[in-house]
Amino acid sequence: MEPDLFTAAAEDRQEKDPSASPLAVRMRPRGLDEVVGQQHLLKPGSPLRRLVEGSGGPAGASSVILWGPPGTGKTTLAYVVSKATNKRFVELSAITAGVKEVRAVIESARRASGGFGKETVLFLDEIHRFSKAQQDSLLPAVENRWVTLIAATTENPYFSVISPLLSRSLLLTLEPLTDDDLRDLVRRALTDERGLGGALTLPEDAEAHLLRIAGGDARRVLTALEAAAGAALATHEAEITLETVEATVDRAAVKYDRDGDQHYDVASALIKSIRGSDVDAALHYLARMIEAGEDPRFIARRLMISASEDIGLADPTALPTAVAAAQAVAMIGFPEAALTLSHATIALALAPKSNAATLAIFAAQEDVRKGLAGPVPAHLRDGHYKGAAKLGHAQGYIYPHDVQGGIAAQQYAPDAVRDRRYYTPTRHGAEARYAEVVERVRERLGRPGGGPDPSS
Structure with a gap:
């Protein structure tokens, strides 16, 4: 049978007995x-609003692709388009459907x-x-415009x-729902006759917990509200x-204020x-942040x-x-992003540690703040303009x-910091190799010992 989720019969049943359908529906x-x-998609004159209101979408676009995290309203927008334009609505999932099912719907x-x-x-x-x-x-x-295709990803x-x-589609990017968006949705569900009709109240602490566990997902927050109600x-x-x-949701309220001390303390x-290379402690704090509904992009940063x-x-x-984890998190969102963040956290916790790169740039910045800069050596200056040679710029530079x-034995640093050493590698992990390399390079450059070490 054709997988039409919103046939007239189904809608008639819902009107006669609204409680038969889930709260999210x-x-x-x-x-x-x-x-x-x-709201960036819904403002007056936007392509989506023009499509719904019948004034036409962008020229040549015969389908719509909705791109965004789970629970941000992709199915909802598709349904609204079908209702507003008085069209049949048929839903397929690429997880279970194949070419046969697609062709049957098209026919x-x-x-x-x-x-x-x-x-x-x-x-x-x-x-x-x-x-x-x-x-x-x-x-x-x-x-051929046999169907208006609305695809979600x-x-x-x-x-x-x-x-x-893609070239035949209007691409719309959906943003994660904010706490304010979800709060509006929850309060509407509490009072609307289609929802709970004012039968129950929801105190602030319970509401805050619902918002935390929702993770920006409208479907999840309404499902949790329905179970608790x-x-x-x-x-x-x-x-x-x-x-x-x-x-009812089998999840304890985590003490965590995303705008207060807990946010910064747990991070x-x-x-x-x-x-400190304590992988188990790191995973504990990661779990607390995830369970509290922390923005996965913040964790990845x-x-x-x-x-x-x-x-x-x-x-x-x-x-x-870590960069790959951040990119993956931005594309997949919760709940699957928890796996990616765990992967990265474990890798970083168990990696050999060195703050040599951190100390190096801090030391270099401190010297610059103290005024230890000076002119760039003449042979390193730009020589790609008329008159540079007359000024002695780029003259004597060894390629x-x-x-x-x-490695060319010539001066690179300004005179003021010629003998400064900023990078002092550790003997930890792969950096041990760099420790050997940097000393050989400094010797080749005529800087054995390198003068005072600013990190000491």
Whole structure:
């Protein structure tokens, strides 16, 4: 049977018995004005609003690709488009559907359009899971406008969607929902007749916990609210307490204020545990941040800083690992991002440690602040302009690639810091090799001993 989730019969059942549907479905917006968040896509004159209001989207665009983290409203926007334009809504998931199912929907859409004049919106969730050949099967329907395709993805469509489909699509980027967005959604669900109809109240501490565990996901916060409301109603309570929320979602409220001391204290403890190579403590603090709903991008940024500040050249793979983790986190979001952050945290905690790169730049900056700068040696100055030679610029410069060994014995630093040594490598991990190299290079440059060490 065609996987149409919003047939007339289904909608009729929902109207007669709203409680038969999950709260997230009941609270699904009926129009763009009820959508929370994504205001950059909903402002007057925006392509999405023009599409919904029937004034036409961008020329040539016959499909829409919604790119954003889970729970940000991709399915909701697709449904709103279908309702506002009075089109059939058919949903497929790329996880379970294949070319056969896609072709069946397209053929059904052609029949509905020709026989009844009813156009179809095909919502394809997680299109990035479709192969190139499977995505190719959508092109005839898009090109001939047999369906209005709305595809959703949590991955960068420039990497995961074929170019012909991307070029025919309006690409809309959805942002993670803020706490204010989710708060509006929760309070609407508490009072709206489609939701809980004012039957229960929600104190601030319970509301705050719901927002924390939601992780910016509207579906998750409404599901948790529905479970807690069911438990409260079953015991004839007038409010949904924090204890009820904790019991129903099986997650204790973590003491963590994203704008206060706990935010900075736990983040500090995470980095210091990594610096101290205590992998278990580091994972504990990472878990606290994740469970409290901390922004995964904030965690990833701290890990990137740690990779340079505390590990550096002792393990040259640490920074690439942290950067890759940050990129992955930005693309996948929670809950899967927890795995990536764990991967990076463990790698950094167990890596050999060195703060030599940190001390080196601090020492160099301190000398500059003290006025130890001076003019750039004449032979190092730019010589690519008329008159440079007359000024002596770039004259006498020795091109290192022309010298055996690739190291030219000439002065590079200004006179004021000619004998300063900023980088003092440790003997930890891979940096031990750099310790040997830097001394050989300094000797070749005629700087044995190198003068005073600013880090000592």
